[in-house]
Amino acid sequence: MFVSYILSKVRAYMRYRETVRELSLLSDRELDDLGISRFQIESIAREHAVA
Numbered sequence: 001m002f003v004s005y006i007l008s009k010v011r012a013y014m015r016y017r018e019t020v021r022e023l024s025l026l027s028d029r030e031l032d033d034l035g036i037s038r039f040q041i042e043s044i045a046r047e048h049a050v051a
Helices: 002-025 028-033 038-050
Strands: none
Touching: 002 038, 028 038
């Protein structure tokens, strides 16, 4: 049970980092088209990681 908990946390962190990386690669124009500002990237990634 403990191992599965740790694995789920590791997977969530990996999803978080991947989302931050992908959104950070977008230009300001592309982010604006999505309705996202650059300072929102980390909070959006956090929401995505736990979903």
